[in-house]
Amino acid sequence: MDSLTVLVPVYNEEAVIGEFYRRTVDVCETLEGTRFELLFVDDGSSDRSIELVHDLIQDDPRVSLLRLSRNFGKEAALTAGLDHVDSDAVIIIDADLQDPPELIPDMLKLWRQGYDTVYGQRTERHGESFTKKVTASAFYRLMARVGRFSIPRDTGDFRLLSRRAVNALKSLPESNRFMKGLFSWIGYPQVALKYSRDPRHAGDTKFNYWKLWNFALDGITSFTTLPLKLASYIGVLLAFGSFVYGAYVVVKTLLWGDPVPGYPSLMTVILFIGGIQLMFLGVLGEYLGRMFDETKRRPLYLIQEHVRGRETERKTSVIAAAGESVK
DSSP: OOEEEEEEEEEEOTTHHHHHHHHHHHTTTTOOOEEEEEEEEEEEOOOOHHHHHHHHHHOTTEEEEEEEOOOHHHHHHHHHHHOOOSSSEEEOOOTTSSGGGGHHHHHHHHHHTOEEEEEEEEEEEETTOOHHHHHEEEEEEEHHHHHOOOOOTTTTEEEEEEHHHHHHHHHHOOOOOOOHHHHHTTTTTTTEEEEEEEOOOOSSOOOOHHHHHHHHHHHHEEEEEEHHHHHHHHHHHHHHHHHHHHHHHHHHHHOOOOOOOOOOHHHHHHHHHHHHHHHHHHHHHHHHHHHHHHHTOOOOEEEEEEEEEEEEEEOOOOOETTTEEEE
């Protein structure tokens, strides 16, 4: 019998947990030859999400909870969940019901055909603003052009991963994790499952445009050095252009003189070059900041509580203070 874990990252989703559980269990109970569990990974929720998951655990031993010590971000929550599953296949799905659990049987069917990754590819994105649709489309197309490998367009975290794919992801040590890129980076046979994405069932999205901008920066800097190369190319072009323009000024002054001071054009050139330099100093800072995070080797997450069904195992963080470790 195959085993399946439905991995559900949760952050302040009290409005949808009950309906998500009902729909997902209804689907999973129809799966023949498959033993399933639901693993909720709480990423520092401040509402009643944890309480609701505990109530589910009391009624259903197939439900588990992995509670992080604070909000580490969705990428860390996904990593924590993948580190703690031991099933034959894992399906990652958000609790907001934008990604329909009813597609789980189709994903399993494709997995049994030999695919290690079955990713949901959105044909429509209902309930999302025009701005978000346009920026998301632009980001995926940008990554397709500048990345060293192909990241499928219009895909999120909704996907099935085989045991082999999960083990490959667990072997990747980096701290700055752009999971959509890592899912593609590992390779192995992958296939798209097209679907129409629904609006949120209830509650509000946890992503704003500032978070999405930083998310895009993580994706670009994690999988391409093109911004650094671009800085070099523009620097060479500016240096060459400055040399040609300087030669022109010298020749013109020697032949015809130059009674006009040229203050406006001089300031324009200085401000332009200064702006370019500051912009690419920022690019260098982004890469250096990520290198700094990697060298510290801090854990990606800390676990406050791990509950499996009715059996509770509490795991406290290891805190280093004055040379002592307290567990």
